[in-house]
Amino acid sequence: MNAQLEHTTAALLEDEVAGRYPDARGRYGPFGGRYVPETLVAPLERLADACRLLRDEGFLAEFSAELRAWAGRPTALTPARGLSRRWGAEVWLKREDLAHTGAHKINNAIGQVQLAKRLGARRVIAETGAGQHGVATAAACARLGMPCTVYMGALDMERQAPNVGRMRLMGATVVAVLNGDRTLRAAVDEALRDWVSDPDGTYYCLGSAIGPHPYPYLVRELQSVIGREARQQLLDAAGRLPDAAAACVGGGSNAIGLFHAFLADRSVALLGFEAGGRGSGLGENAASIAHGRPGVLHGCYSQLLQDVDGQVQETHSVSAGLDYPLVGPEHALLALTGRVRYEAIADDVALAALAECCAAEGILPAIESAHALAGAREWARTHAGATILVCLSGRGDKDLKTLEATLLAGAGAAA
Numbered sequence: 510m511n512a513q514l515e516h517t518t519a520a521l522l523e524d525e526v527a528g529r530y531p532d533a534r535g536r537y538g539p540f541g542g543r544y545v546p547e548t549l550v551a552p553l554e555r556l557a558d559a560c561r562l563l564r565d566e567g568f569l570a571e572f573s574a575e576l577r578a579w580a581g582r583p584t585a586l587t588p589a590r591g592l593s594r595r596w597g598a599e600v601w602l603k604r605e606d607l608a609h610t611g612a613h614k615i616n617n618a619i620g621q622v623q624l625a626k627r628l629g630a631r632r633v634i635a636e637t638g639a640g641q642h643g644v645a646t647a648a649a650c651a652r653l654g655m656p657c658t659v660y661m662g663a664l665d666m667e668r669q670a671p672n673v674g675r676m677r678l679m680g681a682t683v684v685a686v687l688n689g690d691r692t693l694r695a696a697v698d699e700a701l702r703d704w705v706s707d708p709d710g711t712y713y714c715l716g717s718a719i720g721p722h723p724y725p726y727l728v729r730e731l732q733s734v735i736g737r738e739a740r741q742q743l744l745d746a747a748g749r750l751p752d753a754a755a756a757c758v759g760g761g762s763n764a765i766g767l768f769h770a771f772l773a774d775r776s777v778a779l780l781g782f783e784a785g786g787r788g789s790g791l792g793e794n795a796a797s798i799a800h801g802r803p804g805v806l807h808g809c810y811s812q813l814l815q816d817v818d819g820q821v822q823e824t825h826s827v828s829a830g831l832d833y834p835l836v837g838p839e840h841a842l843l844a845l846t847g848r849v850r851y852e853a854i855a856d857d858v859a860l861a862a863l864a865e866c867c868a869a870e871g872i873l874p875a876i877e878s879a880h881a882l883a884g885a886r887e888w889a890r891t892h893a894g895a896t897i898l899v900c901l902s903g904r905g906d907k908d909l910k911t912l913e914a915t916l917l918a919g920a921g922a923a924a
């Protein structure tokens with residue numbers, strides 16, 4: 510790195526740690542912003558304005574009460590004795606798999622639906638890929654009495670049938686998206702189209718730390734409960750901060766929720782793990798930081814998987830929740846400044862880590878979360894005796910069909 514660039518990235522990091530991002534234009538250094546049709550500018554302005562409520566005592570009391578009494582927070586911090594022995598490190602798991610509906614997504618969904626009510630919206634819409642964000646939003650809407658419509662790619666509806674059933678049971682309308690790639694990317698396009706047609710009466714509940722400003726900020730604030738809790742729980746239980754904190758990165762919401770509490774603790778290494786899929790070639794992975802270049806998707810400028818002509822690439826990952834071609838803009842900044850180290854984890858390496866966690870801890874993690882476990886395990890190899898905090902973003906029951914076709918098929922063949 511030349512001296513000029515080093516100086517620039519150091520200044521960017523200083524601004525980030527001081528909490529100066531997003532700036533007034535919704536930017537995180539060079540990333541972020543708001544690339545949307547004219548009709549969405551005013552509603553996004555209103556939403557940015559409503560983010561004042563994130564500092565409002567009444568709103569926060571209501572949010573905390575729902576997190577506690579309905580969503581099951583605080584989630585446990587588990588000393589992972591089996592993994593610690595195997596890895597030669599002290600491993601702690603932040604158990605978002607124990608949160609209501611089985612993942613961290615509920616923190617964001619309940620907070621945004623509360624916000625929708627305050628804004629006077631008549632209905633809530635959402636997009637979903639694997640169905641986890643759709644289920645969380647449907648649950649939050651049922652809880653708070655809001656009509657809910659979820660857009661889901663037709664291909665995903667086939668692959669994730671149980672989640673479609675869960676959403677419908679909770680009263681949501683699930684709309685099959687038949688255009689485009691018939692997966693998450695097309696579902697986001699469709700949700701944005703719906704929102705454009707009624708930006709005042711409809712609230713768009715976005716599921717990760719992506720999208721136009723203020724969504725990356727809003728989602729980060731709602732998810733930062735993960736890191737705040739974990740930091741305090743570890744101080745209480747072990748009397749110290751971790752040497753490293755690790756999370757998987759799709760759009761980046763569980764990771765930014767974990768990292769934010771530790772940004773200023775320079776002694777804590779922050780590690781983000783993307784979906785390395787089957788390899789480093791175009792279309793073989795969903796690792797936007799490792800293999801992408803800056804570009805715009807769904808209203809946001811960030812690291813994007815694209816070909817030489819700027820066409821957005823198809824992605825692949827064994828975990829549906831990480832299978833998206835863009836990463837949140839704050840992660841793009843954290844990668845640029847070097848504060849967080851990002852790495853891609855291959856499908857089979859993540860699956861092996863999942864199996865190890867089941868056997869050593871009696872916990873079946875989501876395949877997404879297994880990317881964080883695999884990366885943390887790798888880090889532990891060169892940091893014997895270190896204390897490592899891993900965000901277990903969700904539970905793996907939803908992945909049984911995939912596991913039957915992979916890990917369990919292998920076990921069957923071997924027996």
Ligand SMILES: *Cc1c(COP(=O)(O)O)cnc(C)c1O
Binds near residue numbers: 718759760877
């Ligand atoms: C959706 C999901 C993810 C990926 O989303 P982020 O916004 O990157 O956190 C990770 N883990 C689980 C269990 C998920 O459901």
